[in-house]
Structures are given as C-alpha cells and as structure tokens.
Amino acid sequence: MNMKSKLPPSPPSIFSKMSALAKEHNAINLGQGFPDFDCDSRLKNLIKKYLDEGHNQYCPMAGTIELRTTIANKIKVCYDKTIDPEKEICITAGATQALNTAIQTFVQPDDEVIIIEPAYDSYRPSIEMAGGRVIAYRITAPDYTIDWDQFGELISERTAMIIINTPHNPTGTTLKETDLLALQTLIANKDIILLSDEVYEHLIYDQAHHQSVFRFPKLYQQSLATFSFGKTLHATGWKLGYIVGPPHLMEAYKNHHQWVIFSANSFVQRGIADYLQEPTTYQQLPEFFQKKRDYLTAGMSHTDFRPLNCNGTYFQLYDYSEVSDLGDLEFAEYMTKEMGVASIPLSPFYGEDPQDKVVRLCFAKSEEVLDKAIERLSRK
Ligand SMILES: Cc1ncc(COP(=O)(O)O)c(C=O)c1O
Structure with a gap:
C-alpha cells in the first residue's frame, strides 16, 4: 500500500x-x-455545577449563546467594540483549532500566507495542510521589530492571508498602534484576510494596551481574531477558545467549523460564561x-x-x-x-x-x- x-x-x-x-x-x-498553578476554585465549582445539572449534550454549533454574549460584553469592556454574539463569534476547541479551521476555510492550493517568524508552531503545518505556501518575514533579536516597508514587499497577487500574533510567543514583544495602522494601510482594498492570534491579550505589562484588531474598525472588516480560555483562565488543558470576525467572514468560517468539531464541549462553556461576568477575573x-x-x-x-x-x-x-x-x-x-x-x-x-x-x-x-x-x- x-x-x-x-x-x-x-x-x-x-x-x-x-x-x-x-x-x-x-x-x-x-x-x-503553561502555569504550574491551578485555576480559580470558584470557576471549577461553577463548571462542576453545570456538569451535575446535566448540561452534557450538544450545544449550538457556534457555542452557547450565554458564553457568546459574555464574550461580546467582554470585548465591549476591553476595546469599546460592539460585536453581535449571533453572527460574529464562534466557540472553538482552543485557539489551535480556530487557527487551523480559519486557514482551511480561506487558503486555497498555491495561495501564499505571510507569517512572522519566530512563529507559533501550528501555523506552518496548518497552511501546508491547506496546500498553501508559507512566506516568512523574519524578526530577530534583540528588538524583534517589523519594518512594514520590507514586509509590504512580500505581499503579492497570491497573498490570501497574513497571520500576526500579539502579545507574541516566543519573544514576549507586542505590536504597537503604529504597527496595526501600517498593516491596515498595506492590506486596504486587497482580498487579504488578517488572522490575528491574540491568545495572550490579557498578559500585557508596563501599562501598555493590547492592540487588538477590535480597535481598528477598517482592519476588523478583513480580520479574524483568535483567543484562548486556556491562557486567560490558567486552564490550558480544557482546550476551549473562540474566534471573532465580521459576519461575512464568520459565515464561511462556521460552514467549515461545523464539519470539524460541530460544537465545543457544553458544560465548561456555561461555567466560563458565569465566571467572566465579573471583569476583575481578567x-x-x-x-x-x-x-x-x-x-x-x-x-x-x-x-x-x-x-x-x-x-x-x-x-x-x-x-x-x-x-x-x-x-x-x-x-x-x-x-x-x-x-x-x-x-x-x-x-x-x-x-x-x-x-x-x-x-x-x-x-x-x-x-x-x-x-x-x-x-x-x-x-x-
Ligand atoms: C501564540 C499561540 N497561539 C495559539 C496557542 C494555542 O492555544 P490553545 O491552547 O487554546 O489551542 C498558543 C498556545 O501556546 C500560543 O502560544
């Protein structure tokens, strides 16, 4: 064989x-x-409650509406952006699944995808699974900054997607407002999707503000942003996350997502939805x-x-x-x-x-x- x-x-x-x-x-x-300490016992108790109450069957394909509504509220609190929980959010089996499904949805064979190296290790194989070609822009020690003029030279007729990650694993650096604005200009009026990996959105220091795509209304129209409860709740083993984007992109995303996992697990979603009502948790x-x-x-x-x-x-x-x-x-x-x-x-x-x-x-x-x-x- x-x-x-x-x-x-x-x-x-x-x-x-x-x-x-x-x-x-x-x-x-x-x-x-990952953390060597446990997550909050209040969160564990909420999840146990929903497990015991019998929330053990499939939930809606895009996730429970309670969790999607909580996420929309959280995005409003953090970035002053209004998001429709029905049309713009999908709960995923961790950010890795969201990233992979987004890539399978939008990258066609021989399309080019620009990534910034050093890069999280799932990007490259996910692009290859879709038949895409990886185009790497390299950032190096000690500053790991991006020269957007040089970056722009990598964009071609075949560029279907750009993947960014801020705050950035493994360097611990963050993109600034000027970086996002430069990127917004580079891809304006082009059929390019920005896949923005924001799993460390709340791990940001020295009074800096996380530069989410949610802060840039024009850029958001071309973006899908991924997040991970594993990072936010010290619970990487639960493999629960979400992806957010404008309805025209999320419709196509969900059309693929339904054939990958259909829906993520239900009782954990319900516990997290209650827990995150309180903004101090993040x-x-x-x-x-x-x-x-x-x-x-x-x-x-x-x-x-x-x-x-x-x-x-x-x-x-x-x-x-x-x-x-x-x-x-x-x-x-x-x-x-x-x-x-x-x-x-x-x-x-x-x-x-x-x-x-x-x-x-x-x-x-x-x-x-x-x-x-x-x-x-x-x-x-
Ligand atoms: C940059 C980055 N993206 C995505 C992920 C994956 O997140 P999840 O565990 O929710 O799949 C990680 C995990 O380490 C990460 O560092």
Missing part, C-alpha cells in the same frame, strides 16, 4: 523534546509554556503576571543571562552569550543537563536559524520553582 499523508512526518516538537530531557535530568522545567491578569515577570528578572540579575525586552505573554527571552558560545539547540541541552534548568531554544520557531543566542523561559510558575531555577543559574 502506498498511502500518503498530506504532511511530511515531523519529529517530536521542541516542547516534548525539552520536557523529556528535563525529566531525564531532573531539571526545573521553565521550558513548558482585569487582574496583567498585575498578576507582571509580578512574576519582575520576580524572575530580579532573581536573574544574579546570573550572566541578560533579559530582552518583554512586555507581554508569560515568556521572557534571555541572551546567554556571556554564558556560552554554543548554538541555541546545543545550549538549551547543556543548560538542562549541566545547569539543571530546561528552557526553549528559538531556532525551531524559524524556517531558517537566525543564530541568535537567546532562550525562552516561562515565568507562569510558583515563586518556589522560580527561586530554585534562579539559584541553579546564579554565578557561583
């Missing part, structure tokens, strides 16, 4: 590789990109995570690792060039085995290695765990 998969076989991801290495060498795992997140970022930065000042600018996500990049001359893959391995702390190297987030000497640490961890990691990395 000669059965062909649409994707070439891929090796285990860098996340699985570093976590296995951390386990083998008993290293503190700051590579793993408004306190910047302060909560900024404290952790600052705690790690203060501790790491006793090491030879140098922090790069981070004003979003729960990832902090460190320049290790005063510690070692090794390439980042070798260094991350050395750091795990010999220094006892696992990190994530950046080169796997690129098609072509820019050879920057930086690794990513996740600070969504308890102070006790951060202390242990800092102690191991400190100058002896």
Whole structure:
C-alpha cells in the first residue's frame, strides 16, 4: 500500500523534546509554556455545577449563546467594540483549532500566507495542510521589530492571508498602534484576510494596551481574531477558545467549523460564561503576571543571562552569550543537563536559524520553582 499523508512526518516538537530531557535530568522545567498553578476554585465549582445539572449534550454549533454574549460584553469592556454574539463569534476547541479551521476555510492550493517568524508552531503545518505556501518575514533579536516597508514587499497577487500574533510567543514583544495602522494601510482594498492570534491579550505589562484588531474598525472588516480560555483562565488543558470576525467572514468560517468539531464541549462553556461576568477575573491578569515577570528578572540579575525586552505573554527571552558560545539547540541541552534548568531554544520557531543566542523561559510558575531555577543559574 502506498498511502500518503498530506504532511511530511515531523519529529517530536521542541516542547516534548525539552520536557523529556528535563525529566531525564531532573531539571526545573521553565521550558513548558503553561502555569504550574491551578485555576480559580470558584470557576471549577461553577463548571462542576453545570456538569451535575446535566448540561452534557450538544450545544449550538457556534457555542452557547450565554458564553457568546459574555464574550461580546467582554470585548465591549476591553476595546469599546460592539460585536453581535449571533453572527460574529464562534466557540472553538482552543485557539489551535480556530487557527487551523480559519486557514482551511480561506487558503486555497498555491495561495501564499505571510507569517512572522519566530512563529507559533501550528501555523506552518496548518497552511501546508491547506496546500498553501508559507512566506516568512523574519524578526530577530534583540528588538524583534517589523519594518512594514520590507514586509509590504512580500505581499503579492497570491497573498490570501497574513497571520500576526500579539502579545507574541516566543519573544514576549507586542505590536504597537503604529504597527496595526501600517498593516491596515498595506492590506486596504486587497482580498487579504488578517488572522490575528491574540491568545495572550490579557498578559500585557508596563501599562501598555493590547492592540487588538477590535480597535481598528477598517482592519476588523478583513480580520479574524483568535483567543484562548486556556491562557486567560490558567486552564490550558480544557482546550476551549473562540474566534471573532465580521459576519461575512464568520459565515464561511462556521460552514467549515461545523464539519470539524460541530460544537465545543457544553458544560465548561456555561461555567466560563458565569465566571467572566465579573471583569476583575481578567482585569487582574496583567498585575498578576507582571509580578512574576519582575520576580524572575530580579532573581536573574544574579546570573550572566541578560533579559530582552518583554512586555507581554508569560515568556521572557534571555541572551546567554556571556554564558556560552554554543548554538541555541546545543545550549538549551547543556543548560538542562549541566545547569539543571530546561528552557526553549528559538531556532525551531524559524524556517531558517537566525543564530541568535537567546532562550525562552516561562515565568507562569510558583515563586518556589522560580527561586530554585534562579539559584541553579546564579554565578557561583
Ligand atoms: C501564540 C499561540 N497561539 C495559539 C496557542 C494555542 O492555544 P490553545 O491552547 O487554546 O489551542 C498558543 C498556545 O501556546 C500560543 O502560544
């Protein structure tokens, strides 16, 4: 038999590789990109209530209307944008499914999709599944800024989609108002969809405001924005998220979505809808995570690792060039085995290695765990 998969076989991801290495060498795992603390017990109790009350059958295809209405209210509170919960929101099995389904909906074979590298690892294979071609714009250390004139040169007749991510995994940088305005000008009056990955919308620091596509009415008409309850509620394992866009795009999106999962799980949606009625549940997140970022930065000042600018996500990049001359893959391995702390190297987030000497640490961890990691990395 000669059965062909649409994707070439891929090796285990860098996340699985570093976590296995951390386990083998008993290293503190700051590579793993999720919290080591639990979500709010009030939220868990709400979800248990709906489970026990028997909300265990299919809900509407786009998600419960209660959750969609809560999301529309949240968007109004955060971005002063009015969204129709019936026509502009769909609940998904995490942001990864939303991203993949959006790409399958709008990318035709041989279409080009521009991504910004380093990029979240699902973008490239999702585009390839659709038969599209990845066009990568590379941002590099130390600033990871975008030159929009150069970026514009990548746009062609075949460009169907552009994917952005702010706050940005893995660099911890954020796009500014001027970035979104430049992008709005570049794609105005073109048949290009902006897929805006905003899963870290509430993890933004130093009084910065998240530049959601919701703040740009003209750009929004060409956009689909994805979000993740995993990030907002410290519950990555629930795999629940949502996608928002204007009705003409969401109609096509939902036409695909119904054949992928039909609907996401029902009782968790009901619990989240109740929980998010109270805006402080998400408004306190910047302060909560900024404290952790600052705690790690203060501790790491006793090491030879140098922090790069981070004003979003729960990832902090460190320049290790005063510690070692090794390439980042070798260094991350050395750091795990010999220094006892696992990190994530950046080169796997690129098609072509820019050879920057930086690794990513996740600070969504308890102070006790951060202390242990800092102690191991400190100058002896
Ligand atoms: C940039 C980015 N987008 C999307 C996702 C996926 O979110 P979810 O777990 O809701 O699928 C992640 C998860 O790490 C991420 O970092």
